[in-house]
Structure formats: C-alpha cells, structure tokens
Amino acid sequence: MTVQPPHYFQFSQESQFRETMAGPVAELWQRRQEGMFEGVDQLKVGWVSLTGFNHDKAIIVVNGRIESYWKYQELFYDLVQQGYDVFALDHRGQGVSDRLAEDTELGHIEEFDDYVSDLKTFFECEIAPRNYCQHFMLAHSMGGTIASLFLAENPGLIDSAVLSAPMHGIHINNWMKPIASPLARVVEQMQRQPGYAPGQVPYYPKPFADNPLCQSQIRYQWFRDLYEQKPELKIGGPSARWVWQGLAAARRCIARAPDITTPILLLQGSEDNIVDNQAQNLFCHTMQQAGRHCQLKVIEGARHELLFEVDKYRHPVLSATISHFRKAETIES
Structure with missing residues (x-):
C-alpha cells in the first residue's frame, strides 16, 4: 500500500467506492489488529489499530452513538493514506464491546463519564506505550462529547x-428542551429495568430517502448492509437514562470548554438536525473567550454524518482535518 507524501490530499471517491472498498480498503482491513481491554466495572471494550505507517504520529478515532469501528474502514484508509497510524475503540454498550442491558439493541449507559474513563484506559494501555511523538484525535457526534x-x-x-x-x-424542538431531561428521568424511574426513552425503538434501517444522516446513497447503503452482515453491531434507540445522562454531559462540555488546551477544529453541517448547532457555537465561543484555540468551520449543505457525506462535503471535511493536524506537526518540528 502506497502512503501519500505530506500535504498531498487525495481521498476515496464515490464514483469508485465499490472498487475501493473491495480492493485497497479490504486489503488494509486484513492488516488490522484487534483486542479487548477492561473498562469501568470490568466491562470488555473492543478496539482496533492500523499501525506501521508512521512511527511518530497517530490518530485516535472516537465514534458516535450506535456506531462501530467496523463502519469506519473507508475513513481509516484515507487517514492511513495521509501517513498516520490509526486507533479506534467501540464504546461500552455498542459495537463489539459488552452490552449493558438485557436488550442488546438498547443504547444504554449507567454513567456518561464511563465512556471518558474507558477512552483514558485505551490511551494509557494501548497507545501511550508505543511512544508516538504526537497524538491526534478525530471524534464524531457522541464521540465529540466524550472527546x-x-x-x-x-x-x-x-x-x-x-x-x-x-x-x-x-436537536430538540424548542418546547421540549426544558422538559426533555426531567421527562427522561421520570420515565427511567418508572421502568423496572433499562428501557427505551419515549418514542425510541430497537434497530430500524431507515430507508435512504428518509434518512437524516447523509446524502451519499452508496456510503449509507454500505453501512446498512454491514449491519445486516454483522447483526451483532446493531443498536437502536437510546434508553431513558442515556438521554438525561447525554444531555447533562453535553452541558458539561460547554462548562468545561475553558479547560481544554488542545487546539480544536469544530466541523458543523449546516443541515444537521441530529445535534444542536447552536450549542456547538456556544462551545466554540466559550473556548475563545477563555483564550483557547477553537476554529468553527461550517460545511454548507451537509447533514450530520460529515465523514460519510457525498464527496463535495466529505472531501473538504477531510482536507480541513488533515490541515488542522499538520499545523500541530509544523509547530512540533
């Protein structure tokens, strides 16, 4: 596999998606290393790495709710092509990691901070011992909260x-915002065991035409097909406890933004109706007010899944990502 020289941006193309996934991506995926570590309460958390491409620089990918590192094979290929080693984990309760509820498709969490603790354990046990000179992080959606x-x-x-x-x-209707968290708490107290939040159901593969995630049909269908081929990866709606824990964690991100010393690039899809773009703006503003570096880049026309979007949105996202990391590399050198 040929790794591109620095500052040469070339990413996989929708027009060649099937050939790329069946050829070089599949070849790279065969070289992966996988393992498990013990997270909070001895829960088994799965991870993957693609190494040997750069002994100095590594990217840690932190995925979102319902996701698995299996879904990110194309992204890993693009990052490796840019000359990085790559690491990722599946959060507790999803992907290849241990579930937290009897219903294996329920997206549940006991304490949101457990996700953060697991990420720290992953870093300390699997990444830090390799002595990279620089560590980068690329986090999506719920992974952005954790990161x-x-x-x-x-x-x-x-x-x-x-x-x-x-x-x-x-992203919640304005009239629902004040009551979403207390309502979820009440529902949780009424449930004898972890159960779905109001309006939530087990895994359901929404047709592409109705999906709010992305506008790339070929990428969307590939990820849905993957979950049919590996049904153990399927996760449906969140539990009532996950909802209020997630909302509280999101608020803490903004409150703790001044504590972040790492330079941040925040990528926002203008047509995202999954997360709250105004909250992202506030996070960025709060960092900047504290004298921290946070750059906001809006991808006009893009939906939530920026890393699975059509090329005209996805390529600028990846270019901005690599450029942001290269700035830190320049400072280091």
Whole structure:
C-alpha cells in the first residue's frame, strides 16, 4: 500500500467506492489488529489499530452513538493514506464491546463519564506505550462529547483535535428542551429495568430517502448492509437514562470548554438536525473567550454524518482535518 507524501490530499471517491472498498480498503482491513481491554466495572471494550505507517504520529478515532469501528474502514484508509497510524475503540454498550442491558439493541449507559474513563484506559494501555511523538484525535457526534470531556480532564495528552458534528447538545424542538431531561428521568424511574426513552425503538434501517444522516446513497447503503452482515453491531434507540445522562454531559462540555488546551477544529453541517448547532457555537465561543484555540468551520449543505457525506462535503471535511493536524506537526518540528 502506497502512503501519500505530506500535504498531498487525495481521498476515496464515490464514483469508485465499490472498487475501493473491495480492493485497497479490504486489503488494509486484513492488516488490522484487534483486542479487548477492561473498562469501568470490568466491562470488555473492543478496539482496533492500523499501525506501521508512521512511527511518530497517530490518530485516535472516537465514534458516535450506535456506531462501530467496523463502519469506519473507508475513513481509516484515507487517514492511513495521509501517513498516520490509526486507533479506534467501540464504546461500552455498542459495537463489539459488552452490552449493558438485557436488550442488546438498547443504547444504554449507567454513567456518561464511563465512556471518558474507558477512552483514558485505551490511551494509557494501548497507545501511550508505543511512544508516538504526537497524538491526534478525530471524534464524531457522541464521540465529540466524550472527546471534549476527555480533553478537558487530560490537558497535554492530545496535540490537536477535530470534532465532527459533536454532541454538545441534542436537536430538540424548542418546547421540549426544558422538559426533555426531567421527562427522561421520570420515565427511567418508572421502568423496572433499562428501557427505551419515549418514542425510541430497537434497530430500524431507515430507508435512504428518509434518512437524516447523509446524502451519499452508496456510503449509507454500505453501512446498512454491514449491519445486516454483522447483526451483532446493531443498536437502536437510546434508553431513558442515556438521554438525561447525554444531555447533562453535553452541558458539561460547554462548562468545561475553558479547560481544554488542545487546539480544536469544530466541523458543523449546516443541515444537521441530529445535534444542536447552536450549542456547538456556544462551545466554540466559550473556548475563545477563555483564550483557547477553537476554529468553527461550517460545511454548507451537509447533514450530520460529515465523514460519510457525498464527496463535495466529505472531501473538504477531510482536507480541513488533515490541515488542522499538520499545523500541530509544523509547530512540533
């Protein structure tokens, strides 16, 4: 596999998606290393790495709710092509990691901070011992919440970070915002065991035409097909407890934004109706007011899944990501 020279931006193309996934991406995926570590309460958390491409620089990918590192094979290929080693984990309760509820498709969490603790354990046990000179982080959606709290609690560990559509708030109708968290708490108290939040259901593969995530049909269908081929990856709606825990964690991201010393690039889809873009704006403003570096880049026309969008949105997202990391590399050198 040929790794591109620095500052040469070339990413996989929708027009050649099937050939790329069946050829070089599949070839790279065969070289992966996988493992498990013990997270909070001895829960088994799965991880993957693609190494040997750069002994000095590594990117840690922190995925979102319902996701698995299996979904990110194309992204890993693009990052490796740019000359980085890559690491990722599946959060507790999803992907290849241990579930937290009897219903294996329920998106549940006991304490949101457990996600953050697991990420710290992953870093300390699997990444830090390899002695990279620089560590970068690319986090999406709920992964952006986890990464924001991780960065606030662990200054100096990560040299540069990109937050893709981070969940600094959830897109909720204005009239529902004040009652969403207390309602979820009440519902949880009424349930004898972890159960779905109001209006939430087990895994359902929404047809492409109705999906709010992205506008790339070929990428969307590939990810849905993956979950049919590997049904153990399927996760449906969140539990009532996850909802109020997630909302509280999102608020803490903004409150703790001044504690983040890592330079941040925040990527926002203008047509995102999954997370709250106004909360992202507030997060960025709060960092800037504290004298921290946070650059906001809006991708006009893009939906929530910036890393799975059509090329005209996805390529600028990846270019901005790599450029942001390269700035830290220049400072280091």
